[in-house]
Amino acid sequence: MQQWTLTETIEKLQQKKISSVELVKKALAAAQKQEYLNAIITLTSEQALAQAKEADKNRATGSCSFLGGIPVALKDIFLTTDVRTTCASKILNNFIATYDSTAVKKLSEAGGISIGKLNMDEFAMGSSNENSSFGLVKNPWSFDRSPGGSSGGSAAAVAAGIVFGSLGTDTGGSIRQPASFSGVVGIKPTYGRVSRFGVVAFASSLDQVGVLARTVSDAAVLLQAISGHDVHDATSSPMPVPNYSRSIESGVKALRIGVPKEYFSTGLQPEVAQAIEAAIQLYQKLGATIVEISLPHTDYAISAYYVICTAEASANLARYDGARYGLSLGREQGLASMYEKTRDAGFGAEVKRRIILGTYVLAAGYYDAYYKKASQVRTLLAQDFAQAFQQCDVILGPTTPTTAFKLGEKLTDPLQMYLGDVFTVSCNLAGLPGLSLPCGFDRQNLPIGMQLLGKHFDEPTLFRVARAYERETRWHHTHPPLFSGI
Amino acid sequence: MLGIDIQTVKHIAHLARLDLSEEELANLTRDLAVILQHVNQLKKLDLSDVNPTTHAVVEKCSLRKDTLISSPPLATALQNAPEKEADTFFRVPKVIEK
C-alpha cells in the first residue's frame, strides 16, 4: 500500500479491497505522526470519518462517486461551511465559513474527502510558507528547508504521503513552486478553468485553483473533478471541459517542445540546469521536436507581476476591517482606531508590505507610472507566448532557479524572495496553464522540478507531455524518508 | 519618479488603514524603495502602442438572470459579527473626531 497512486487506490476501493474509512483513518494517523511538518492548520477528523462511512455505505448499495472516498486536503484558503477558514492569518483566526467554495463542493461530490485545512503563506502571499501566523512548514525532504509557498502545506501533505492529493491556489507560482521544492506534481490550470467562488482572493486576475498530487495521472483525475463553469464566478470560462486522462498515455511523437532561451541565462543552480537538459534529451529520444524559442520580455515579468498582484490584493484585503467578521480590535477609540488597529495586528509583515506597495501603485500620481505600465507589459508577455506557441505545443523549462532554500534564508530580502518566481509568474499574467513535475534531485537530495506551460485550455496536452516523461523515470516513486504513504 | 520617503509611506499606510509603528514605517520605506527600484526597469520599455490587459482569458462578462435567490437566514449573516445589536444589526464604533 506504500506506493499506491490515487488511481490505483480508486480501483482498490471499487474492488472493495479497502474501505474509505480505512483510508481516512490511515490519513489521520499519518497526519498525527507527521505533525512536526506543521502542514495542517485544522484537522477535520469527525467530518472526514462521517463522510467516509457514507462513501462506504453508498458503495455497498452500488451508487458511488467516481473518486469513491479518497482522503485529500484543502489549502486553508478555501471556504468550508462550519469549518474554520483562516488563510493562515490572525485576522481570520476564528472565522467560521458560512458557505462552501465551488471547487470544494465539486471535489466532495466527486468523492474526495477532506481531512483538514492546510497551512499556507498568509493570504497566499509568499514563496516559502514562512509567512503563516500558524508557523512555518517543513519540507518533508529536509526539515530545515522550505517546502515552497504559498501552498506549502498542500505540497508537504502530499509529499509526506499524508493525503493522495490536495487543493491549492496559484497566483504567481504558488502551486508549481512548492510542487517543485517538495517533489510532487502540481498543476495550475488555465485562468477561468476552475471557479474562484469561495476562494479567498489575493489577486483576482491571477488567482487560479489547482491541484497537487503524487503522479501526473492523479493530478489529472483530481483536476477533472473540480473543473468547469460556475455561475457564481463571472471570470469562470464556459469552455467545455475535455477528458484530461483520455490521451494521457499518447506520448510525444510529433509534438513540438519549446525551450525559452531566456530561461537558461538566469542564475540557474547547476544541477537544475543539468536535470532540465537531461529531460530535453529524453523528450527528444521519445520523438518530440525541440524548438528554441524566445520569450523576450521575461526579465520584466516579476516587476509587472508584483505591481499588478499587490494592487489587486490591496483592494481585495480592504474588507478585513473588523466590522463584519474576523479579528476586531481598537473599537473603544472609534471607527478609525478599529480599522487601523485591527489591520495592524491582524496582518503579518509580508501582507502589510504588499498592501502598502499595492496601494502605492494605484495612488494618484503613481497609477500611470506603475499600474498602467505593468498592465501594458502584461500584454507584451501574452504576445510573447502567443508568438512562441506558433512554433511549439508546450514550453519546457525549470520551475525554479534553485532547489528548496533553507528556512530563514530569504527573509531579510523581500526582493530576492520575489526574484525566485521568475519562471512561474508569466504564466499567471498570461492566464496559461502550467504544470510542475519532479525531474531529479540535487546533491543534497532535494527535489528538482520541471515546468511545462501550455496553450489556453490545453491541459490535456500538458498532462500527456508530462506523463510521457514520468513513465520513463522513477522520480514519482521516490519518497522522502518518513513518507507515510497511505 | 518621486522618491519614496517616510511621509509618503505614512500617507499610503493611512489610505490602507494600517497603523504602523515607527520601526515598521522605516522598514517598509526601505523595502518599498528597493522593490520600486527594480520595478522602475519598466520605464525602459516603449509602451506607446500597447493596450493594457486586465483580463487575460475571459473577455466578456457573463450576466445572470434577475431571479430571486433566497438569502441565508439572519443568524448566518451575523454569525461571525464581532459586535451585533439585537441580533439584527452589525454594530461598529462611530467616527470620533480628533
Add this chain to the structure above:
Amino acid sequence: MIEFEAVIGLEVHAQLSTQTKLFCGCSTAFGAPPNSQTCPVCLALPGALPVPNEKAVEYAVMAALALDCDIQAISEWSRKNYFYPDLPKGYQITQFDKPYALGGGVEITGEKQTTRKIELVRIHMEEDAGKNIHSENGDYSLIDFNRASVPLIEIVSQPQLRTPEEAAQYLRRLRQILVSIGVCDGNMEQGSFRCDANVSIRPRGEKKLGTRVELKNINSFKFVTQAIHFEIVRQEQVITSGQSVVQETRLWDSNAKLSKSMRRKEEADDYRYFPDPDLPLLLIDSAFIDQLRRHLPELPQKKLARFVSEMGLSHYDAQILTDDHEVAQFFEQAMLHYHAPKTLANLLISQVMGWMNAHDQIINKIKIAPKDLASLAKKIDADEISGKIAKEILTEILQTGESPEQVMAKKDLIQIKDTSLIEAAAKKIIADNPKQHEQYQAGKIAVFGYFVGQLMKATQGKANPGLANEILKKLLDEK
C-alpha cells in the same frame, strides 16, 4: 454691485427597479427586516464574487435610450476604494473610465415656453451601499446591508442649469421619463431617486467657472429649490464680503433650512480607481439595444404631443394627463371603451383628479375603473345624464367602488325621459310662476334659464335636458 449668475449641475442616483441586486440574487424589496436580504456576496465575505444582473443592464440601457445617450458597445467596471462601514468590500463597484453611456439630455421649458436641452455628461451603473444608522446617545452605528449592492444608475448633467427652478424642473422631467419607461419607481422619500447638486456662482458674463460646492441630502422635490437657492445666496454673501468660496461638500438640513459644511472625515479621498479584475468587459451589442429600443414605452413628451395632435386636446390638458404616466395609462384605457377625448379629459381632470387631490389618493388606488369612466362619459354625451348628475355619480363611485349603473339605481338617478312626466312638471312650474311667464312672453329670453332651473329642481335634476328644453319651450310659447 456685481450681478452673479448661478451654475448648477445635478448628479442623480436612480435605483433600477429590478427584483434582485446588482451583483447577487438577494431581493431588493424595500422595508424588509434589517440584514435579512444579504448573502456572502453583498456582505463581502472572504471568497465572494460579483456577477452582474442582466435586467439591471437592460434597464440601464433603456434609461440611456430614453435620455438620448450614446450607448457604448464596450464598458468597464471599476473599483472605487475607500473605507466606510456601509461599504462592505472596502470598495464600490462602479464604472469610472468607461461608463456605458455618454451624452444625451433632458429638455426643460424655460421662460416664454422656450425649450432648452440640458445635456448630460454620462450615465454609469454602480452598486449602492448599505445603510448606516447612527445611534443617538451611544458611540456606535448600526449597519443594515439590505441595500448593499442594489443597482443604481448615476446620471450626471452638464453644469447648464441656471436657476433653482430649472433644477427642479430638470429633476421632475428626468424622474418622469425614468418612471414612465418602468426602470425606476422614482420614490425620493424611500431613496430610489436621489439628487446631489453642484453649485457655483460667477459674475454674469464670466466664462470661467467659480468654485463649486457639492450639496447633499436633498431628499425631496420640495427641498431642491430651497437648498439650491440658499446655497446661491450663501455663496453670493461669501464673495461680496471679500472671501472666497471653499470647495467642499455641504449637507442640506431641511429642518433648519440651511446647508452645513460636512465635517471633514479625512483629507481628500484618493479613490485609486482601477478596472475590476473580477468582472470582464461589459459588452452591449446593437441587436440588444435595438430590441430594447423597439419595446421602449412611449416617452412623456411624445405622448403629450400625440394627445395634442391626434386627440385635439389642449396643450394644458394634455400636460396634466401625461405628467403622471399612470394617469395617462388610465386615460388611454378609458379611450379604448369610448373614444371621446375631450369629454373623458374633462371628467378625469376636473372631477376624478380633483377628488384624488382632495383625498390624497393616487390613480392606481381609486375605485373607479377606466371602463366605468368611459361609460359615464358616454351617458353624458348621449344626454342621458347632466353634468351635475355625472359628478354626483362619480363621487359616489369613488367612495364606494360601485358601478355607475348600481349607483344610478341606488340613488334613483335614472334619467326621466318620460315626456308626459316632464310635461306635467313643466306645466306646474309655469302655472306657479305667472310673472316669469309674462316676462318670457314679453321677449325676455333669459328667463328661460330660470324655468330650466326650476324644472331641474323639481325633477331632482333627472329630467332629460334636451326633452326638458323642448317641452318648456313649447309650453312657454303657448299662449
